[in-house]
Amino acid sequence: MKKTILLTALVLSGLTSFAxxxxxxxxxxxxxxxLTESKAYTWLEYLSNDIGARLSGSQNAQLAVNYxxxxxxxxxxxxxxxxxxxxxxxxRGEKESAFILNGKVxxxxxxxxxxxxxxxxxxxxxxxxxxxxGIKELxxxxxxxxxxxxxxxxxxxxxxxxxxxxxxxxxxxxxAGAKEAAKLGAVGTIVRxxxxxxxxxxxxxxxxxxxxxxxxxxxxxxxxxNGAELLSATLKSNPALKFYFKQSCETLPDVLSYNVIGELTxxxxxxxxxxxxxxxxxxxxxxGSQDDGAGVVQSMEVVRILKxxxxxxxxxxxxxxxxxxxxxxxGGAKYEEVSKQKNENHIFALESDSGGFSPRGxxxxxxxxxxxxxxxxxxLFEPYLVHSFTIGHAGSDISHLTSKAIxxxxxxxxxxxxxxxxxxANDKFDAVNKRELELxxxxxxxxxxxxxxxxxxxPKAN
Numbered sequence: 001m002k003k004t005i006l007l008t009a010l011v012l013s014g015l016t017s018f019a020x021x022x023x024x025x026x027x028x029x030x031x032x033x034x035l036t037e038s039k040a041y042t043w044l045e046y047l048s049n050d051i052g053a054r055l056s057g058s059q060n061a062q063l064a065v066n067y068x069x070x071x072x073x074x075x076x077x078x079x080x081x082x083x084x085x086x087x088x089x090x091x092r093g094e095k096e097s098a099f100i101l102n103g104k105v106x107x108x109x110x111x112x113x114x115x116x117x118x119x120x121x122x123x124x125x126x127x128x129x130x131x132x133x134g135i136k137e138l139x140x141x142x143x144x145x146x147x148x149x150x151x152x153x154x155x156x157x158x159x160x161x162x163x164x165x166x167x168x169x170x171x172x173x174x175x176a177g178a179k180e181a182a183k184l185g186a187v188g189t190i191v192r193x194x195x196x197x198x199x200x201x202x203x204x205x206x207x208x209x210x211x212x213x214x215x216x217x218x219x220x221x222x223x224x225x226n227g228a229e230l231l232s233a234t235l236k237s238n239p240a241l242k243f244y245f246k247q248s249c250e251t252l253p254d255v256l257s258y259n260v261i262g263e264l265t266x267x268x269x270x271x272x273x274x275x276x277x278x279x280x281x282x283x284x285x286x287x288g289s290q291d292d293g294a295g296v297v298q299s300m301e302v303v304r305i306l307k308x309x310x311x312x313x314x315x316x317x318x319x320x321x322x323x324x325x326x327x328x329x330x331g332g333a334k335y336e337e338v339s340k341q342k343n344e345n346h347i348f349a350l351e352s353d354s355g356g357f358s359p360r361g362x363x364x365x366x367x368x369x370x371x372x373x374x375x376x377x378x379x380l381f382e383p384y385l386v387h388s389f390t391i392g393h394a395g396s397d398i399s400h401l402t403s404k405a406i407x408x409x410x411x412x413x414x415x416x417x418x419x420x421x422x423x424x425a426n427d428k429f430d431a432v433n434k435r436e437l438e439l440x441x442x443x444x445x446x447x448x449x450x451x452x453x454x455x456x457x458x459p460k461a462n
Contacts, residue, residue, distance in 0.1 A: 023453075027380055027446045033305045034442035040297040041434045043071060044356075047296065048287035048429035055284040056324040057089025057255035064280050065258045068321050072262035072300065075307050079265070082258040085334035087324040089255045090116055092284055093248030096221060098190075101126070101242040102234050109227035112202040112285060112425075113247040114174060114191065115327045116209075118217045124246030125149070125188050125219060131235055134173055135180050146185030149243050151235075152177045153192045153228055156419065163415040164354070167194055171205070178220035179210045189220040190243065192228040194419060200224045201424040204283050206327045221245055259331045260321040262303060268314040275318050275349040276302050276448055279325030279397055286427040290418065294356030294437055296321050298411070301441035302448060313452050315347065322397040325353070332397035339401070346403040348451050350411070350444055351395025355421070356437040357413035361388025362447060365408040369457040374409070377450050386443055388412055407456050411444055 034040075047054075047064060054061045065082065072080045098111040113119075130145050132138045133154045138145065152173035156166040171194055178189045193203035202222045209217050223231065234241055260280060266272065278295025282288020303319045322331035339346065350362075361381075364371055375389045393399075394408035401408070413436070421427040 023380055023450065026449065029309070030305055030445045030449070031384060031439070031442040033308065034301065034438040034445070035435065037308070038301055038438045038441060039304060040301040040437055040441050043297040043300060044289060044293050044432060044437065045429055047293045048289045052287050053284045054280060054282045054288060055090070056087040056257060056281045056327060057252070058284070061257060061281055061323065065260055065323070068260045068280065068296065068300065072260065072319065075262070075304050077262045077264055077303060077307060079263040081261055083261055083334065083338060085257055085259055085323055085330050086254045087257045087330045088328045089252040090327060091250060091252060093119065093250065096245065096247040098221070098223070098243070098245035100231055100234055101244055102238055107230070109230060110200050110202050110224040111190065111221040111227070111245055112204045113249045114207040114220045114222055115204055115283070116207050116251065117178070117220045117247070117249055119248045119250060120188070120219045120246050124244055126242055126244045127187050128240065129231070129235060129243045131232060134170070135177060138180055138184070142184060145181060148186055149188045149190060150177065150181040150186045151190045151231060153232055155192060156194060156196050158196055163196060163419055166196065167419065170194065174205050174222065175207050176210070178207055178218055179212055182209070182212060182216045182218045186218060188218050188245070190223050190245070191220065193222045193225050194422065195225050195424070196419050198225045198229065200226050201426055202227070203423040204285055205423045219245070219247060221247060257323045259323055259335055262319045264303060264306060264313055264317040266314055266316040267312045270316045272315040272345055272347045273318055274315050274448060274452060275320050275346060275398065275401070276444060277320035277322055277397060278352045279323070279331065280321040281324050281326050283326055283423050285423070285425040287429055288427055289429045289432050290355040290421045290427050291423065292325070292353045294432055294440070295352030298352045298356070298437065298441040298444055302445045305441070305445050315452055317448065317452065325397050329396060329400070332400040336400035336402065344403070346401050346406050347456050348448070349394070349398035349401050349406060349408045350448055351398045352411040352440065352444060353395050353397070354411060354413050354415060355418040356432045356440060357415070357417060358436045359386050359411060359413050359440045359443040361386050361390070361412045362409040363392035363394055363412050364389060365391070365394045367459065370407045373454070373457055374447070377447070380450070381443070381446065384439065384443065405456065405458050407451070409447065411440055413440060
């Protein structure tokens with residue numbers, strides 16, 4: 001009789017025994033909690049509207065550290081702490097300006113400096129323009145680019161349904177274009193924004209001069225897609241036109257910052273660690289609500305749901321809010337460095353850094369056995385329109401983790417609108433849908449729970 005009463009009480013409390021036979025009920029409960037009691041949207045509103053842009057090294061980045069730490073502490077986790085990390089401190093300076101100079105016609109176009117770029121002279125930079133479709137074409141031109149501004153105009157391919165494939169196919173011109181152009185004597189570069197639609201928002205992002213000596217650094221900026229179309233069309237009618245742009249960005253000394261970490265200690269194998277996280281920093285043009293405020297609050301929501309349900313994980317579950325993913329990856333690297341020093345064993349890592357849109361599945365880094373294991377959960381996710389469990393890049397911050405046997409996964413939302421906002425001035429709070437954000441958090445909670453319960457498949461000994 002007492003056993004019957006106890007079982008009834010557990011069922012009425014909402015959290016049934018976390019046995020395999022109850023997976024469907026428990027996942028349904030995770031979605032209910034996320035859709036009716038979530039704090040994710042409220043957390044995101046504060047990060048976006050009360051704090052704002054959170055570029056590494058900035059005062060706002062520190063405010064975000066303080067805020068998220070305090071919110072994790074309010075959840076009653078077993079541990080909440082900060083992990084020191086030195087991060088780059090690049091500042092944009094005054095708003096950039098640019099003009100197409102076509103004879104006597106002067107046409108303004110929207111640009112923004114790329115992260116890590118040097119400034120132009122205080123009076124700006126004016127030069128003839130040469131258009132290329134990528135670094136390969138640039139190399140073929142050789143000395144022809146000397147003294148000119150190189151205009152990288154390879155667009156994202158609209159044919160790919162997986163928009164990150166299109167992004168990956170042309171982002172090299174943004175990251176390494178200035179370096180390669182400088183080697184050939186170019187005086188500056190302008191890069192078409194990584195955006196599938198035509199609009200007037202230039203999209204920033206990281207770029208690198210590699211091992212070039214500083215005296216060879218040249219200014220580099222992104223131009224909006226509408227601006228790129230106009231510049232390209234005008235060049236066709238007048239190849240001798242000139243382009244002017246002015247920017248005042250600079251790199252300051254590195255700054256001490258922090259990864260924010262919260263923990264639920266495992267009850268069976270606490271030495272095995274499962275990470276869930278996103279990156280706390282954002283670019284400086286907007287609030288970074290999609291990239292990656294959404295991933296931050298979704299990760300916090302995962303541990304909130306589990307704690308609220310009094311779930312006792314078998315393995316230690318650790319939420320990590322990484323600093324400096326956008327322009328250096330120092331947070332992810334520092335986390336791995338400390339983990340190695342402590343001889344920690346990570347068995348699973350889950351990252352959300354693809355926006356807060358409706359979840360469609362996960363991008364997985366795993367061997368065949370663990371991939372099949374996760375794909376075996378597909379029927380449990382089908383009622384929530386989550387169906388894609390495929391091999392692919394899981395995430396930049398968790399890419400640093402190198403434990404002996406580890407499975408990595410990245411939340412895979414619908415990506416069709418992501419690059420409308422990515423690194424641009426319209427990545428604001430109103431771009432995030434509350435329900436889509438919450439569905440993503442529930443989806444992440446469900447996968448973490450399933451792997452905590454069933455474990456990962458260990459590699460067979462030789």
